[in-house]
Amino acid sequence: MSLLELEDLKVHFPIKRGVIFDRTVGHVYAVDGVSLSVESGQTYGLVGESGCGKTTLGRAVLRLNEITSGAVKFDGTDLAQLPREQMRQARRRLQMVFQDPMGSLDPRQNVESILVEGLHAHGIGSNRTERRQRIQRTLDAVGLPSAALARYPHEFSGGQRQRIGIARALVLEPDLIICDEPVSALDVSIQAQVLNLLEEIQDELGLTYLVIAHDLAVVRHISDVIGVMYLGSLVEEAGSDMLYAEPKHPYTKALMSAVPVPDPQVEDARERILLSGDLPSPAAPPPGCRFHTRCPWKQDTLCATERPQLRVLSEGHKVACHWAEKIEAGEITPRSEAVISA
Numbered sequence: 001m002s003l004l005e006l007e008d009l010k011v012h013f014p015i016k017r018g019v020i021f022d023r024t025v026g027h028v029y030a031v032d033g034v035s036l037s038v039e040s041g042q043t044y045g046l047v048g049e050s051g052c053g054k055t056t057l058g059r060a061v062l063r064l065n066e067i068t069s070g071a072v073k074f075d076g077t078d079l080a081q082l083p084r085e086q087m088r089q090a091r092r093r094l095q096m097v098f099q100d101p102m103g104s105l106d107p108r109q110n111v112e113s114i115l116v117e118g119l120h121a122h123g124i125g126s127n128r129t130e131r132r133q134r135i136q137r138t139l140d141a142v143g144l145p146s147a148a149l150a151r152y153p154h155e156f157s158g159g160q161r162q163r164i165g166i167a168r169a170l171v172l173e174p175d176l177i178i179c180d181e182p183v184s185a186l187d188v189s190i191q192a193q194v195l196n197l198l199e200e201i202q203d204e205l206g207l208t209y210l211v212i213a214h215d216l217a218v219v220r221h222i223s224d225v226i227g228v229m230y231l232g233s234l235v236e237e238a239g240s241d242m243l244y245a246e247p248k249h250p251y252t253k254a255l256m257s258a259v260p261v262p263d264p265q266v267e268d269a270r271e272r273i274l275l276s277g278d279l280p281s282p283a284a285p286p287p288g289c290r291f292h293t294r295c296p297w298k299q300d301t302l303c304a305t306e307r308p309q310l311r312v313l314s315e316g317h318k319v320a321c322h323w324a325e326k327i328e329a330g331e332i333t334p335r336s337e338a339v340i341s342a
């Protein structure tokens with residue numbers, strides 16, 4: 001069963017100009033028509049380059065960004081339509097863990113007061129002892145000692161601070177946690193520990209995750225399903241193993257070709273696909289397929305004029321490319337100058 005379903009979600013930020021009157025002179029099309037479902041108890045990994053709209057999407061689910069159009073169905077209720085007070089109540093069930101644990105934790109509050117804040121806001125626990133017990137259980141679950149309660153964020157290492165961030169989300173016993181780049185501020189050696197912790201907690205509590213990252217390696221082993229975003233849209237979605245074994249969209253193929261392979265023989269034969277040009281601005285996305293300005297497989301028809309829909313190519317594998325079948329069959333190959341030996 002889907003716990004979270006986005007239907008054609010759009011978040012457009014107005015670009016304002018003018019000294020006296022705020023005139024809207026354009027929009028940043030940060031999220032521009034994303035549909036996806038996250039199954040209960042599973043992890044959906046959302047990846048894509050910086051600026052493609054991942055954080056905006058995550059924040060829109062919690063209505064921290066205003067939704068321009070579309071639906072955010074959480075457990076059957078469209079959050080986009082909820083009155084403010086009901087949305088506030090719904091937030092207990094949807095929590096977010098942020099990239100920068102230092103920036104997202106108030107340095108003047110000790111851990112106990114950081115964790116108790118949400119309990120107070122949602123009226124959880126009838127007295128101090130009850131709240132403290134709940135906080136202690138949560139600290140235990142994230143591997144922090146109860147001595148941590150009286151300490152302040154700066155007294156912890158980066159990995160420990162991220163554990164506090166996770167505890168702050170967890171203490172409210174949510175159903176869904178959106179983890180926005182949960183490990184990208186951490187040393188590589190600590191990243192695996194925090195990812196393992198997220199997995200352990202999920203197994204124990206049956207939580208559902210939406211994990212956002214720009215790094216394919218981060219989402220790979222934690223995700224059941226992965227969605228690849230480019231300029232505000234999903235270009236490909238598949239089960240994690242399937243996506244890695246057989247990327248079908250040109251953009252995913254290019255991203256994947258940059259990842260080194262551990263097997264030396266395979267690595268020697270690996271070809272990299274280079275993308276030409278810069279990522280276009282989301283304030284002026286290209287017409288047609290958003291990727292056509294950089295796509296080594298681009299064709300003279302359709303690509304520059306018609307926006308491809310995300311469609312099912314094979315069971316459990318969706319791709320937004322007009323030419324996906326022909327590319328898969330090898331009938332269309334990338335321009336030779338875009339392919340180099342790794």
Ligand SMILES: Nc1ncnc2c1ncn2[C@@H]1O[C@H](COP(=O)(O)OP(=O)(O)OP(=O)(O)O)[C@@H](O)[C@H]1O
Pocket residue numbers: 013028030048049050051052053054055056057214282
């Ligand atoms: N409040 C805002 N007002 C105007 N534009 C915004 C706002 N928030 C984000 N944007 C723009 O929307 C686009 C998407 O930003 P977003 O932060 O969602 O990207 P991201 O995929 O999370 O990138 P990163 O990997 O760098 O975190 C960017 O062009 C960004 O500048």
Ligand code: SF4
Pocket residue numbers: 249250251289290291292293295296297298299303308320321322323324
């Ligand atoms: S639709 Fe065209 S430009 Fe877009 S990914 Fe497919 S081949 Fe490339």
Ligand SMILES: [Mg+2]
Pocket residue numbers: 054055056
């Ligand atoms: Mg972001």
